[in-house]
Amino acid sequence: MNKLSVIISFVLLAAASPACSHERSDADWSDRGVFVFGSFPIDLEIGYLRFPHQNVRVEDCSDARSFCLKSATLNVALPRKCMFWDSESVFEANGIVVRTIDRADGQLGGQLAFSRVPAEVRLLAVDGDDSNLFLYQSGRGVRAIFRWYNSAVSEGSLVNSLQSDPIGMLMELQRANKVARYDLVTFDPFGSCSK
Secondary structure, eight states: OOHHHHHHHHHHHHHHOHHHHOOOOTTOSOSSOEEEETTEEEETTTTEEEETTEEEEEEEOOOSSEEEEEESSOOEEEESBTHHHHHOSEEEETTEEEEEEEEEOHHHHHHHTTOSSOOOEEEEEETTOSSEEEEEETTTEEEEEEEEOGGGGGGOOTTGGGTTOHHHHHHHHHHTTSEEEEEBOSSSOBSOOBO
16 A cells, blocks of 8 residues: 555544544533433434433534523523522523422432532423423532323323422422433533533
8 A cells, every 4th residue: 555545544534533523612511512311311412312212303502601402302401600590590592491490408409419518409390391300400500300201291291290399299209100310420510500
């Protein structure tokens, strides 16, 4: 093989490398762009999330103000600045409205976030999404996603099922095996705000 064909081979290999094909930007969620909640991955590099028995196309709609995902089964928008949560309980970005439906702090907040230290957590719901809730810890992002088990979907909206004590009711539904909790198991934070 001559020198020219070796050089051409290396150039073609470098051009085809995924590491060279995507430049990171301020709108990126993390260096890797892959998150795993329990048993399902969200891969922003290829634009898919995988729930049991289904692949779902996902769009990264993030911008300078928010982290944002849109798909047929999971939508979320989270502020990039933590100070937003100090004064507001509703966040809207790219047509997605996220509401705080309950809060816990101190020891209970820490337990919910699987932390040994007291923490403040929020239970977030997305308008129009009856199946998913997000456990969010300021500065650390989404720690878990709660979803109806398939057999419980007929019971209606997850948010409406929680009545006056959303976190307490959610824990009861989880103990009754009606709601699944998918904890973040990857190292990169998912939608973590900054000061």
